[in-house]
Amino acid sequence: MKKSYLYILPLLLVLLILALIWLFGRDGSDRFGKDHPVPSGLECSIPFAEDSPAAVDSLDSRSWLAVWNGIQGGIYKYDFYYGALPAGEIFLRCYEVTENIPLSTDRIEERSKVSTDSTSAFSRLVNHQEFTIYEGDWDDYYAARIEVWFRDAATKQERKLMEKVYRVEGWMR
DSSP states (O other): OHHHHHHHHHHHHHHHHHHHHHHHHSOOOOOHHHHSOOOTTOOOBOOBOTTOOOOOOOSOTTEEEEEEEOSSTTEEEEEEEESOBOSEEEEEEEEETTTOOEESTTTHHHHHOEEEOOBSSSEEEEEEEEEEOOSSOTTOOEEEEEEEEEEETTTOOEEEEEEEEEEEOOOOO
16 A cells, blocks of 8 residues: 555646646736837826826816726726716727727726716816736737727717827736
8 A cells, every 4th residue: 555655746746846837937918018018109198106196197178087997907097087077977089009909898898987967167087997908928018909998878879089108007816
């Protein structure tokens, strides 16, 4: 009986070593950011540090978007100010800039969505709503166009309110 354990232990040890090599030997990167570098000369806004005050950085006095880094790379929060709108929903759509690749389409719109009442003047419609970009890895930056959309509560019609290019990174899953 004791001799059978002598044959099984080396086999288990080899399997354990192979599993560790597989788990830790690969780089884990999805290469998205490496395959889509920020084009030289492209102006990109950089998300604000978490919980830092945001300076107005829009030349358009009718809309204003600010994006902050969240608690980990790829996790962001946004504020959005806009003029008069009927009741509806504000949400984001994001695209990689060089190839116009939609980013995290199955999650960003839903996670970034905020219901709003009708407004008659320039006001804050979104306050630090969180969203996550999954493509890419931490510290592997690329350019993303963040678009702010509005869906009218009565007509269900959608329209883009503004867009802005940011340097982003993905959330490592």
